[in-house]
Amino acid sequence: GSTEPFVSWMRTLIFVLIVLRQVLTLLENLQLTRNLEARVAERTAELRASEQRFQALVQHSSEVVTVVGLDSTVLYQSESEQRVFGPMTRELVGRPLTELLTETSAARLLQGLREAAAEPFGMRVLELTIPRPDATASQVEMTITNLLENPSVRGLVLNTRDVTERRRLEGQLVHEAFHDSLTGLANRALFKDRVEHALTGRRRTDRTVTVLFLDLDGFKEVNDSLGHAAGDILLTRVAERLRSSVRPSDTVARLGGDEFAVLVEDGLEDLLATDGAQRITAGLEAPFLVTGQEIHVRASVGIATAGPEDDADQVLRNADLAMYRAKAAGEGGYTRYDPRMHAELVERLELEADLRHALDHDEFVLYYQPTVSLATGEIVGVEALIRWEHPTRGLLHPGSFITAAENMGLIPAIGRWVLREACRHAAAWPQARTSGNPFTTSVNISVCQLQHGDLVQEVADALAAHALRPEQLVLEMTESVLLDHTENNLALLRRIRSMGVRLAIDDFGTGYSSLSYLQRFPFDILKIDRSFIARLMGTSQEVELVRTIIGLGQSLRMTTVAEGIEDHNQFLALRRIGCELGQGYHFFRPVPAAAVTSLLGDNALDARQLVA
Numbered sequence: 001g002s003t004e005p006f007v008s009w010m011r012t013l014i015f016v017l018i019v020l021r022q023v024l025t026l027l028e029n030l031q032l033t034r035n036l037e038a039r040v041a042e043r044t045a046e047l048r049a050s051e052q053r054f055q056a057l058v059q060h061s062s063e064v065v066t067v068v069g070l071d072s073t074v075l076y077q078s079e080s081e082q083r084v085f086g087p088m089t090r091e092l093v094g095r096p097l098t099e100l101l102t103e104t105s106a107a108r109l110l111q112g113l114r115e116a117a118a119e120p121f122g123m124r125v126l127e128l129t130i131p132r133p134d135a136t137a138s139q140v141e142m143t144i145t146n147l148l149e150n151p152s153v154r155g156l157v158l159n160t161r162d163v164t165e166r167r168r169l170e171g172q173l174v175h176e177a178f179h180d181s182l183t184g185l186a187n188r189a190l191f192k193d194r195v196e197h198a199l200t201g202r203r204r205t206d207r208t209v210t211v212l213f214l215d216l217d218g219f220k221e222v223n224d225s226l227g228h229a230a231g232d233i234l235l236t237r238v239a240e241r242l243r244s245s246v247r248p249s250d251t252v253a254r255l256g257g258d259e260f261a262v263l264v265e266d267g268l269e270d271l272l273a274t275d276g277a278q279r280i281t282a283g284l285e286a287p288f289l290v291t292g293q294e295i296h297v298r299a300s301v302g303i304a305t306a307g308p309e310d311d312a313d314q315v316l317r318n319a320d321l322a323m324y325r326a327k328a329a330g331e332g333g334y335t336r337y338d339p340r341m342h343a344e345l346v347e348r349l350e351l352e353a354d355l356r357h358a359l360d361h362d363e364f365v366l367y368y369q370p371t372v373s374l375a376t377g378e379i380v381g382v383e384a385l386i387r388w389e390h391p392t393r394g395l396l397h398p399g400s401f402i403t404a405a406e407n408m409g410l411i412p413a414i415g416r417w418v419l420r421e422a423c424r425h426a427a428a429w430p431q432a433r434t435s436g437n438p439f440t441t442s443v444n445i446s447v448c449q450l451q452h453g454d455l456v457q458e459v460a461d462a463l464a465a466h467a468l469r470p471e472q473l474v475l476e477m478t479e480s481v482l483l484d485h486t487e488n489n490l491a492l493l494r495r496i497r498s499m500g501v502r503l504a505i506d507d508f509g510t511g512y513s514s515l516s517y518l519q520r521f522p523f524d525i526l527k528i529d530r531s532f533i534a535r536l537m538g539t540s541q542e543v544e545l546v547r548t549i550i551g552l553g554q555s556l557r558m559t560t561v562a563e564g565i566e567d568h569n570q571f572l573a574l575r576r577i578g579c580e581l582g583q584g585y586h587f588f589r590p591v592p593a594a595a596v597t598s599l600l601g602d603n604a605l606d607a608r609q610l611v612a
Contacts, residue, residue, distance in 0.1 A: 067147075067155035070117055072097040072109060075155045097158075102129045102137075112144050113156055122146040127163070138164045180254040182232055183239035191253035191261055195312040198265035202306070210273035212262040212334075213302040213319035214242075214280065215327060219258035222295060224451075230290050237288045238297065245283035246276055260299075261319070277301045277334040284332075298332035300324075305337075321345055351404050354390065359413060363389050366421050367590035370599060371442070371561060374575040374582050379600055381440035381474065383583065384422040385590050386414070406448075415449045420462045423473065425593045427466040430600055439600075442474040442504060447481055451488075456495050463501075470500030474525065478506050482521060490521060497522040504561070509549060518556065526553035528579070530564025536573055547577045554578070 067076035074092045098106035105128035116122040124144040129137050142160045147153040178190035186194065198209045216238065223231040235258065242252050242260060251263040262280070264273050280301060287294040302322030306315045318337040321344075326335035358364055368382035388396040405411055426441035449455055463470055475496065481489045482505075497503055504525035505518070509532055528549050535542045546562075553560040562574045565584030574582060591599065 063159045063161040066092075066097065066158040066160065067153060068097055068113070068158060069155060070113055072106075072113060100130055102131055105129045109142070112142075116144040116146045116156060117148060119146060120149065138162055139167045140164075183236050183254050185239050185242075185260070186251055186253035188253065188255045191251060191255065191263065192312045192316070194251045194263050194265070195315060198263060199306055199310070199312060199315075201265075207265070208273075209306040209315070210264040211304050211306075211315050211319040212264065212273060212277055212280070213304070213316070213323040214260040214262070214299045215323050216258035216260075217298045217300055217327065217332065219297065222290075222297070226291060226293070226295075233290050234288055234295060234297065237290070238284070241283045242280060245279045250276070261316070273303050273305065274334075274336075277303055281332055281334060300327035300332070301334035302326055303334060303336045348404065351401060352408055355401060355405055355408065355410060358388055358390070359410060359417070363391070364414070364417060365389055366418065366425065366593055368425075368441075368593060368596050369583055369590040370588045370596075371440075371581050371583050372587045374562075374571065374579055379439075379588075380437070380581060381442060382596060383442040383476070384418060384425075384444070386418055411446050411448050412452050415446060416453075416458055419443050419458060420465065423462040423466045423468050425596070426472055427468050429596060431469070431472070438469065438471045440472055440474045440502065442476050444506065445475045445477045447477070447489075450477075450481060450492055455492060456499075459496055459501060460499065463499075471502065474502045474504050476504040476506040476525075476527065479508065482518070494522055507563075518552075523556075523558055525561060526556075526558040527561040527563055530584075533562050533564045533570055533574070533584075534566075536570050543573060543577065546574070546579075550578050 065076075065078040066074060068074050073096050074094065077092045098109060101109060108126055109128060112124040112126045116124045122144075123146070126142045126144070128140050128142055130140055131137050139162070140160050141163045142158055145157045145159070147155060147157050178187060178193075179185065180187045195209065195211065201207075202209050219231065219234070222234055235254070238260070239252070239254065242262070246252060246262055246264075249265070251265070253261045253263075255261055262276060264276055281299060284297055284299055287296050289295075300323055302319045302325065304315050304318035304322055310318070318341075321341040322335045322337040325338075325341060326333050329335060365387050367385045367387050369385060370379045371381045371383060372378070373380050386398055388401055390396050402411075405414055422441050422443045429441075430439055445455070459473070459475070462468075463473065481493070493503060502524040503522060504527055505521075505523045506527045507529040508526050509529045526549070528546060532542070532546050532549070536546055550560045559581060560579050561581040561583065562570075562579045563583050565571050565574065565582045565586045567586055570584075571582065571586055588599065
């Protein structure tokens with residue numbers, strides 16, 4: 001009986017413990033539930049934020065994201081599809097994407113989908129064309145990724161971006177790389193590529209490949225007188241004429257400066273190239289109107305037909321050589337390439353190299369031809385004449401190298417040397433003649449010396465360096481100074497004349513100077529060209545012509561000098577009609593500087609005997 005209360009108490013305790021345990025478990029479960037709910041809410045918020053970020057990225061991305069099936073049916077489309085596919089794409093889901101593409105691009109897309117689907121996670125990159133309602137088209141770049149096995153996608157993902165502007169810029173860059181920016185013609189790179197392509201195709205046909213190389217005559221003068229802007233306008237007008245003068249199948253290019261070229265690649269005979277050259281030269285005959293002025297331009301054309309083994313560079317070189325021959329023959333003509341021109345080119349290049357060496361190593365020398373009084377036989381002065389003591393070819397006259405020096409731009413430098421050297425020699429000779437007048441030394445001045453550099457300062461420096469009086473120096477120049485840059489040349493010559501230096505117009509009668517020009521320029525001496533003297537004994541008309549020139553000089557108070565007197569009869573005729581001075585082999589040949597002093601002494605009597 002005494003154990004029952006204890007048992008009852010234990011049962012109660014156990015029941016309480018069980019209840020407490022259940023309460024604790026319930027509390028733990030409640031806390032766990034709350035924690036889980038918080039985790040779920042947090043994860044849900046993260047997923048929602050991630051989804052929003054994804055949607056924002058997709059929506060604002062420059063690329064359009066599309067999920068399609070194998071047949072291009074759209075399963076998902078990002079909201080930015082209108083940026084690429086246009087305004088008619090609001091309801092793309094459920095429609096085949098090929099509806100938006102050109103036929104060719106649609107076929108290319110289906111092929112790309114099949115190829116990507118054939119490989120797990122396969123990828124393909126395509127460039128497709130999307131037509132627009134305004135008849136234009138967009139170029140798009142599409143990357144296909146195979147996510148058919150991805151349970152959250154189960155499709156082929158297309159990332160598409162518009163590359164229309166990029167392709168346009170690339171096309172523009174390519175065009176600029178192969179076209180002349182001023183005229184829009186093909187440039188040298190594209191022209192050479194076309195020639196190479198034509199030469200490759202020639203091997204499969206019997207057609208000839210011919211290049212016409214053009215150089216504008218007188219373009220530099222246009223640039224110098226009217227400015228580079230006018231020169232650019234002229235080049236564009238020339239390009240237009242060239243386009244209209246050739247066939248549509250011919251390629252016209254501007255190679256640089258005032259050089260152009262035409263490729264005749266489908267001619268069956270060489271006559272087509274000759275006809276083309278004739279059309280080109282004829283097309284340039286009409287004057288060009290530039291900045292309100294009429295400009296006449298002609299072109300020298302070289303023609304070269306490719307030989308069996310010629311490459312593009314060789315054909316261009318041959319045409320260039322022929323062009324130089326055409327230019328040398330006279331403006332506005334054309335010449336066909338001849339293999340002998342290569343030997344001439346080698347000779348010209350050697351001559352140019354030798355010329356530079358000659359200028360740097362004092363290989364030039366001066367010879368002097370006396371000028372004689374036709375009345376007394378007295379030597380009144382000398383004319384400086386340049387010679388070249390070539391190390392292997394001997395003593396060369398100007399005719400064999402002056403043209404090359406002009407082409408190389410060496411005339412100003414050579415002219416400065418002649419002026420200084422002549423003044424140095426003149427300082428060692430007698431200062432006065434028996435008549436009391438100064439003994440003069442004449443130096444030839446070219447037009448380019450007037451236009452480049454400071455001739456006034458060069459003359460002053462040469463006189464000062466050798467203590468030579470200005471009246472002992474005579475500068476000779478041809479009639480071209482009257483015609484080119486007239487006002488500038490006139491001002492320059494007046495400055496030189498004001499120093500006391502005398503001026504002579506050389507080779508008078510061979511140019512086109514008018515009496516008004518002759519009156520304006522401060523010339524002291526008029527030298528009659530040797531061609532008139534050579535014909536002097538022919539007819540009475542020739543004598544009267546020379547008499548008229550002498551009378552013209554005298555009326556302008558100019559001393560007249562006859563050049564090229566070769567025999568006694570010419571001398572007598574000139575003295576009879578009033579010519580004052582003369583030069584020529586009848587009196588003296590040109591001699592080295594060291595021989596001038598002896599001519600002025602012992603040998604002066606010989607000249608007086610000649611005129612007796």
